[in-house]
Amino acid sequence: MTTTTPTALPTEERVVRREALYFAVRNPKLVIGFSIVFVFAVIGLLGPVLLDVDSPNEYVAMPMLPPSSEHWFGTTTQGQDVFTQFVYGVRTTFLAGAIGGGIAAVIAMAIGFTAGYRGGLVDEALNMLTNIVLVIPTLAVLLIINAYLGIRSVGMQALLIGLTSWPWAARAIRAQTFSLRSRDFVDLARLSGVGTPRIIAREIAPNMSSYLFMTFILLFGSSVLIAASLDFIGLGPTEGVSLGLMLQNATQWSALQLGLWWWFVPPGAAITAVVGALYVANVGLDEVFNPKLRET
Amino acid sequence: MLKVENLTKVYKVGTFGGRTLKAVDAVSFEVPQGEVVSLIGESGSGKSTIGKMILGLIPMTSGTITVDGVPVRAGREYYRTVQGVFQDPFSCYNPVFKADRVFQLIKDSYYPSVSDKEWAERVHVAIEDVRLNPREVLGKFPHQLSGGQLQRLLIARALLLDLKLLIADEITSMLDASTRIDVLNLLAELKTRGLSVLYVTHDLSLGHYLAERTVVLRSGTIVEMGLTHKVFDGPLHPYTRQLLSSVPRLHAPWEDAAAVETCLYHERGGKGGLYEAEPGHFVACAQLDDCQGEPS
């Protein structure tokens, strides 16, 4: 059959893809949002490589220096270079977002797809679990876990965030699956002898790929925020540096009172920019994928 | 061929299934080999539920369904011989894939060892069997094809298997008049190949055009069944008469439904089941339900 050869991509498929791309590159929200995220991602990815320092927490210069050509973002009260910390912090932030958001997305998909497709008792049980996790005050639980277990690494922190932030996404995916599973093509796949996991993966999921993508973006953003909040209140990882830890240190050493604005403005602005840009891009994506929202 | 006995479906509604709803109530009928039987009913009559239960897409509450004497076990082997076509052709195709993917699913499940080249030939033959031009319909997305073409492709899909029984659930109700009749003719021709067809419909004239036997359903029970010409020319149940008188006919004005007389069979022991009024013509007791009421 001609369809099985991927080389012969029919014109129409290209047209459909081009249509999404057409709106994507013309959507200012999407372009601006992703550009900002991209810039920070490049900083986090390449920055530490280019800076070539052993540890971002080294004492390298006089304390409390304002921004200069030597130290772009100035130094802390201990004489650490703020720019170096910032670059490493951005990397940590993306790591927290990717791991936390990724774990949450995987759990949300597993539970959402199963509950939505199976329905009945399975659905009610999973729904109950989701609702329980949903109403647990996540931050409080993380506080307790952090306080008792102590968190050393960024990865551990991201894992805990991922394990607690999936419920709303699971509910959304469940609702989508629920409406898709009543479509006749699911029945037709069953009549073709296709098993349940394959039906979910090959029939239902492709229909909500854009939706899943947006869910991941939102989970990524919220993981970044939660990680920053935890760091800020002193429950962040004890090793390394993150934007939230920078803020916490700045507060602890009274940067505001001492007028060391270069210490807390960059990390604060970066968190706001990354999360804000993700949300703006998400709105843009919504407009691209949902023809009804397209402004013609 | 197909034998349905005392088929019942009870839905549990409300949280934790607090209330029950009887959608199908002790329905028994047969579809002989090489015949079309039409299952006629209005919305809420349970006709589609019966079709879906025969296909094993929803579980039955009680009763038996046998095909050639073997009780139904939904699964890959069962679907080799029993297939379905549904009402909405656009909902039967996964919108993100090309329409001919339905053939690929059949190949993957049932004929994995057949070479691609031979399979392509078989698909061509099947498509020509349903009077379509393979070059016009292969390699296209569902939205690029018409409803009639899509329904015929689904019939072609079923023909690729060792089909014995086809459940056709309202397959023409979303098609235009000028293409609808071609799909109906195709169904009628299946029986000349020795296939059996259960044609589920709300449209009496279409059922009359096609079927050897007619089963009239109301609120989950059979009110009348028998050879089509007997049911249509001499309807015995007041509900059947009322249905027949409501059908708009092109060349004749609406006639008022015959007044509901007292049930002829009530005293002759027809209560609870079907009474054989003449050979091959069964009717339910009219006093068992409220058919004297105005339709709403």
Add this chain to the structure above:
Amino acid sequence: MSLRVSDLRVHYRTLRGDVKALDGVSFAMDDGEILGLAGESGCGKTTLGKSLIRMDGRMRHIGGSVELDGRELPIGDDRAMNGFRFHEISLIPQYSMSAMNPTRRIGKMINELLRSRGVTLDREELERRIAQVGLPVEVLGRYPIELSGGQKQRVVMVISTLLDPALLIADEITSALDVSTQKAVAKALLDFRDRGYVKSMIFITHDLALTAHIADTIMVMYAGKLAEKAPTEELIKAPKHPYTKLLINSLPEIGVRFEERKLEGIPGSPPSLLRPPQGCRFRDRCPLASEQCVEEPPATEVEPNHYVACWKAA
């Protein structure tokens, strides 16, 4: 003369260009006339109905005019049309179930609706009309969810015609209903006309047999154009356009059986209205087509009130 549509052109804007859904349609309706608008999906019948009352965002009025009782309707101007809607022209939508606010009791909803239109409710008249369509007056105290599809459809019919509009547009209002309900709704429509609640009515449907029971005149459309328009009896018994003939011949009626008389469909499918072909649009599917059909046939009056757009019909 109650309604006069001349050379109406309405296009849909899409990414790939304009879809010429309605491409030069002219017809007139008398007072008291019920016009059955029939045709297959995509023929422009719903577009025509919508253009007369409310265009949606993608529709554009390209040309032509609509006159109701001598006044020209500003159909391209959504605001200016507000004065006409409900008062002069009213619509019964296809899915009346979604037309009603589920959180309001029906009586209260009608009251609010009328007030928003600057009219006070005549409760007695409302109750009389509810009774006329065969519903108990108690439905006014119920929520929409408590009513069946046919009951809701009839309630919406009453609401749409409360102000005695000159023109009522009924768009596929029976296609989601069961046959017996369908009959009741159709009879209620006829009754509305006979009592003068509406002056004239456009009944849009794909079901030719049903139209034949309601309409005085039937207009068959094909691919955005008028194919044939004639008094009901004449159109059913002596159609002149090849499309109408084939369409009528493809309808299975009770009495026709596959074994005895095999019906035939119309081969092919309607042309794309993105780039409609030159000349007669039915040409590709028409058994009578000839060279002449490359030129577009005008809708001509071959017999009194019988218009056909076909070179072979005259």
